[in-house]
Amino acid sequence: MQIAELVRRSGVPLARVKFYIREGMLPPGSATGARRAEYDESHLERLRLIRSLTTVAGLPLARAKQILDVIDHPEGSVSDMLARAIAALAAPEDPDHTTPAGTAQDYHRAAAALPALGPTYASSDAGMTAFAQLENALRAAEEAGLPVSDARLRVYGEHIAAIARLEIDNLPADPKAAVPYAVLGTAVYEPVLAALRRLAHQNLTVERHSR
Amino acid sequence: MQIAELVRRSGVPLARVKFYIREGMLPPGSATGARRAEYDESHLERLRLIRSLTTVAGLPLARAKQILDVIDHPEGSVSDMLARAIAALAAPEDPDHTTPAGTAQDYHRAAAALPALGPTYASSDAGMTAFAQLENALRAAEEAGLPVSDARLRVYGEHIAAIARLEIDNLPADPKAAVPYAVLGTAVYEPVLAALRRLAHQNLTVERHSR
Numbered sequence: 001m002q003i004a005e006l007v008r009r010s011g012v013p014l015a016r017v018k019f020y021i022r023e024g025m026l027p028p029g030s031a032t033g034a035r036r037a038e039y040d041e042s043h044l045e046r047l048r049l050i051r052s053l054t055t056v057a058g059l060p061l062a063r064a065k066q067i068l069d070v071i072d073h074p075e076g077s078v079s080d081m082l083a084r085a086i087a088a089l090a091a092p093e094d095p096d097h098t099t100p101a102g103t104a105q106d107y108h109r110a111a112a113a114l115p116a117l118g119p120t121y122a123s124s125d126a127g128m129t130a131f132a133q134l135e136n137a138l139r140a141a142e143e144a145g146l147p148v149s150d151a152r153l154r155v156y157g158e159h160i161a162a163i164a165r166l167e168i169d170n171l172p173a174d175p176k177a178a179v180p181y182a183v184l185g186t187a188v189y190e191p192v193l194a195a196l197r198r199l200a201h202q203n204l205t206v207e208r209h210s211r
Numbered sequence: 212m213q214i215a216e217l218v219r220r221s222g223v224p225l226a227r228v229k230f231y232i233r234e235g236m237l238p239p240g241s242a243t244g245a246r247r248a249e250y251d252e253s254h255l256e257r258l259r260l261i262r263s264l265t266t267v268a269g270l271p272l273a274r275a276k277q278i279l280d281v282i283d284h285p286e287g288s289v290s291d292m293l294a295r296a297i298a299a300l301a302a303p304e305d306p307d308h309t310t311p312a313g314t315a316q317d318y319h320r321a322a323a324a325l326p327a328l329g330p331t332y333a334s335s336d337a338g339m340t341a342f343a344q345l346e347n348a349l350r351a352a353e354e355a356g357l358p359v360s361d362a363r364l365r366v367y368g369e370h371i372a373a374i375a376r377l378e379i380d381n382l383p384a385d386p387k388a389a390v391p392y393a394v395l396g397t398a399v400y401e402p403v404l405a406a407l408r409r410l411a412h413q414n415l416t417v418e419r420h421s422r
Binding site for chain 2: 117170
């Protein structure tokens with residue numbers, strides 16, 4: 001297809017398509033003339049992926065490029081690739097990635113939470129992006145006067161582990177498919193879980209007070 | 212205490228304290244002279260609550276005022292009060308509350324999800340803020356090419372219900388305390404749960420691929 005059709009079918013404006021090509025995020029079409037190039041379904045699929053990463057996952061361009069880079073250069077194990085992809089995702093409370101990588105000592109709240117969280121979390125270390133994220137979330141709760149008790153950590157840890165296990169079990173075996181699934185799935189299912197929690201709160205409150 | 216001490220102990224700037232008094236969010240001190248007023252611990256506590264609502268829960272001023280209004284005018288049952296408080300919380304994907312209240316028909320994805328979600332969610336209806344939020348989250352997942360299957364809804368529904376049950380069991384009996392707990396708890400524990408999910412993903416990926 002020609003670039004006009006690629007624009008029409010993807011819904012991505014022409015200037016944006018050209019920009020992605022210049023940035024190396026989208027491969028150029030195959031030249032069929034001095035000023036003509038031919039595009040195929042792989043270009044369309046790639047544009048959809050870029051769009052999902054930037055709009056659905058809300059990643060800034062630089063982060064989206066990192067994810068594409070992981071997909072395009074499948075080096076190391078699937079777990080290495082996923083770790084690189086997950087690290088490129090901004091933590092919700094740290095959209096600019098300003099939290100410096102720290103040590104377990106800097107993250108003493110997260111480290112202290114591990115025993116109560118249970119076996120799934122036992123290998124957590126300060127090198128994991130989510131470890132800093134947990135530290136920040138626990139500190140914010142503490143500062144709001146609602147510190148997270150061990151009893152609460154036990155319940156959270158057990159049930160979130162069950163959810164995460166289902167999600168990892170559904171991970172595609174092919175690393176090229178696994179990376180976008182992991183990145184988009186992290187972003188896409190988080191609001192579903194947040195909505196369900198609020199819906200359960202409302203149902204349980206009604207139930208409790210109508211007894 | 213005088214207003215200078217209130218400013219110092221709360222960390223809220225003088226202009227801001229005066230603004231909250233003008234807006235009716237903070238009661239004025241008791242006059243002890245033509246230009247002097249006396250403040251007490253209740254003012255300090257109130258300022259901390261306002262600060263938590265605006266910074267921790269991230270509520271815009273108008274929403275924070277609604278929450279304070281629910282606390283100051285405890286009408287109806289605790290469950291009514293909580294419903295009013297929860298409704299004042301912006302959904303993460305709808306910070307401006309632009310989603311109009313709809314009917315179960317408008318929310319066909321959320322309505323279709325209920326059977327798989329299980330008994331805790333059975334009384335959900337379109338009047339609940341979280342119902343619209345669930346619809347939006349399910350639609351976004353679908354548009355990203357990652358629709359939420361019934362098998363996934365069953366696992367999400369069961370485990371999020373267990374988490375929500377613990378949270379509601381910890382609700383203070385006094386409505387005046389229950390409303391801030393519900394509002395702040397919804398906001399404060401959400402990032403904790405999100406961080407745990409990502410941490411579990413990282414642990415499970417490592418575990419799975421090192422076998």
